[in-house]
Amino acid sequence: MDKYGIDSHKLIYHVDRLNSWMNGENIYPIYMEASPSGACNHRCIYCGLDFMGYKPEFYDTQKFSKVLKELGGLGLKSIMYAGEGEPFLHKQFPLIIENTRAAGIDAAITTNAVLFKPEYADSILSNTQWIKVSINAGTAKTYSAIHKTCEDDFEKVINNMRHAAEVNKKNRYNCTLGMQMLLLTENKDEAVTLASIARDVGMEYLVIKPYSQHPQSITTKYNSITYKDYYDLADELEKLNTPDFNVVFRINAMKEWDENKKSYERCCALPFWSYIDSHGNVWGCSMYLRNDKFLYGNIFEQSFEVIWNGEKRKKSLLYTSTELDTSTCRVNCRMDKINSYLWNLKNPPAHINFI
Numbered sequence: 001m002d003k004y005g006i007d008s009h010k011l012i013y014h015v016d017r018l019n020s021w022m023n024g025e026n027i028y029p030i031y032m033e034a035s036p037s038g039a040c041n042h043r044c045i046y047c048g049l050d051f052m053g054y055k056p057e058f059y060d061t062q063k064f065s066k067v068l069k070e071l072g073g074l075g076l077k078s079i080m081y082a083g084e085g086e087p088f089l090h091k092q093f094p095l096i097i098e099n100t101r102a103a104g105i106d107a108a109i110t111t112n113a114v115l116f117k118p119e120y121a122d123s124i125l126s127n128t129q130w131i132k133v134s135i136n137a138g139t140a141k142t143y144s145a146i147h148k149t150c151e152d153d154f155e156k157v158i159n160n161m162r163h164a165a166e167v168n169k170k171n172r173y174n175c176t177l178g179m180q181m182l183l184l185t186e187n188k189d190e191a192v193t194l195a196s197i198a199r200d201v202g203m204e205y206l207v208i209k210p211y212s213q214h215p216q217s218i219t220t221k222y223n224s225i226t227y228k229d230y231y232d233l234a235d236e237l238e239k240l241n242t243p244d245f246n247v248v249f250r251i252n253a254m255k256e257w258d259e260n261k262k263s264y265e266r267c268c269a270l271p272f273w274s275y276i277d278s279h280g281n282v283w284g285c286s287m288y289l290r291n292d293k294f295l296y297g298n299i300f301e302q303s304f305e306v307i308w309n310g311e312k313r314k315k316s317l318l319y320t321s322t323e324l325d326t327s328t329c330r331v332n333c334r335m336d337k338i339n340s341y342l343w344n345l346k347n348p349p350a351h352i353n354f355i
Contacts, residue, residue, distance in 0.1 A: 002248045004130075004176065006207055009337040011272065014077075021271055022345065028074045028308060031273045033286065033334075035083020036064075036090040038278030042112055043148035044136070046182055046222060048214035052084040052289065057278040060300070061092045064280075065099045067299045072103035074305060078129070080108045084289075085278060088115035094123040101127040110134060114153050116160045121167040130176040132207070133161060136184070138193030146186055158201060165202025180207035183254075184222065188230060195237055199245040206247050208237065210254040212332045215287065227254035253332045260331055264343030267320050269335035274308075282307050284316050287330045293319055 002008070011018060011030075020027050038057035043050075071079075079100055081087045087109055090096065100107040106129045113133040116124070124131070137143035140154035147153065161177065168175055179198045181191060191208055198206040213223040231254070237247040267285075275286040280300040288294035294316055297307035307313065326339075 003246070004205070004248075006205075006248050007250050007252055007337075009341060011338050011341060017075075017272070026309065027271050028076065029272055029274045030075075030077045032071070032076055032079045032276065033083060033273070034079050034081055034276045035085055035278045036081055036087050036093060036096055037083070037085035039089050040084075040086045041089060041114060041149070042086070042153075044134075045146055045148060045219065046136075046184065046211060047219060048212065048217050049084040049286075049289075050218045051214075051216045052277075054085065055278070057085075058090050059096065059278070059280070061090075061095055061099075063300055064096065065103075067304060068099050068103040068105065070304050072105050074308075076105055078106040078108065080110060082110035083275075083278060086115065087111055088113075088120075094120050097124055097127045108132070112147065112153075113157045113160050114149075116164065118160070118163045118167075121164050122171070125164060125168050125173040125175045126171070128175045130178065131164070133157065133177075133179045133203075134182075135179050135194065136181050137187045138190030138197060142187055142190055146184070158197065161203065162201040169202065176205075177203050178205040178207065179203050180209060182211055183208055183227065183230060183233075184211065185225065188233070191233055192236055192240070195240045195247050199240060199242065204245060206245075207250065208233070208247060209250045210257045210332065212257065212330055214330055215328070216289070226258050228258055230254070256336070257331050262326055262329075262331075262336075263340045264326060266322075266343070267324055267326055267329065267335070267339055268342035268346065269338045270317060270320055272338065273335065284313065284320070285333075285335075287333060 014030050017027050017030055036059045038052065038055040040054050087093055088111055097107050107127060108129050109131045111131065111133060135157055136146045140151040143154040144151040165177055168177060181187065181194055195206050210227055211222045211225055231251055234249040234251055237249055240247060270284045275283045276299060277283065277289065280298045282296040282299060283289060284294040284296060296313045297310060
């Protein structure tokens with residue numbers, strides 16, 4: 001059960017943009033990830049962006065509001081707020097979410113939810129498509145060890161999300177609430193416990209996903225982890241599914257991690273998405289943060305339109321399409337499924353008319 005397509009992709013629902021790209025046109029992104037905060041209140045032991053340093057950089061809300069209006073006008077469909085820090089550390093984050101909605105852009109949040117205070121619930125839930133909470137254990141003790149925080153944060157998250165679920169249901173907001181666990185050796189025995197908690201507090205799903213080593217990450221503790229011994233967890237977790245709750249056990253992504261294989265030779269996905277870091281820098285890919293070949297410009301210095309149509313991006317796309325070796329890229333990167341799809345479109349097999 002994966003009714004939200006979490007283990008797949010949704011590019012097939014954007015035929016117009018896809019058709020323009022197939023015809024060689026320069027297109028604006030459909031989806032974007034943005035980091036309103038460079039700081040984080042946790043120091044998770046698996047953090048892929050630890051090399052960014054958790055710096056206390058925050059968007060200027062007024063300036064970013066103007067950027068959002070431009071992005072909406074250019075056809076951007078969605079923004080997921082996450083990035084190198086915790087979004088709710090931005091003191092005006094609810095206003096950023098409201099401004100995103102006002103610009104005609106769908107908003108989503110990936111958060112540890114410790115700071116998702118009850119007083120934020122109405123504003124956030126009424127303007128957000130989905131919220132996914134990173135909670136990587138089923139007990140406070142293990143949670144504290146993995147997130148490198150106090151045990152009290154575990155109950156804060158549970159209580160915050162229970163309240164959010166109640167407000168969401170009472171007001172019939174159209175916000176999907178879920179949780180996710182990165183499956184590690186330390187928490188593998190608590191997946192079922194967490195699934196029960198998530199179901200009981202009113203979440204619609206729990207994602208169980210594999211680790212993915214960021215090439216720049218300081219942390220390398222899990223770069224050799226394998227998941228073949230955990231596949232059977234899927235059957236146990238499935239027993240917890242109900243009409244209102246399901247566990248998305250990303251077994252295909254786990255197998256791809258174990259096998260370390262890609263079905264495409266080049267990255268084709270960059271025209272369809274982008275990443276804006278906490279400084280306002282626009283990147284082609286979050287795996288290559290700090291690599292100038294993937295830095296397009298800064299939204300607080302130039303318009304997004306100028307940045308997206310600039311020479312730096314053109315050179316970056318040329319490099320990506322002709323030189324970048326995808327075997328060195330992050331396994332199960334955000335655009336992995338889209339890249340497989342686009343590669344097959346560009347390099348179809350024989351006899352395609354025999355559908």
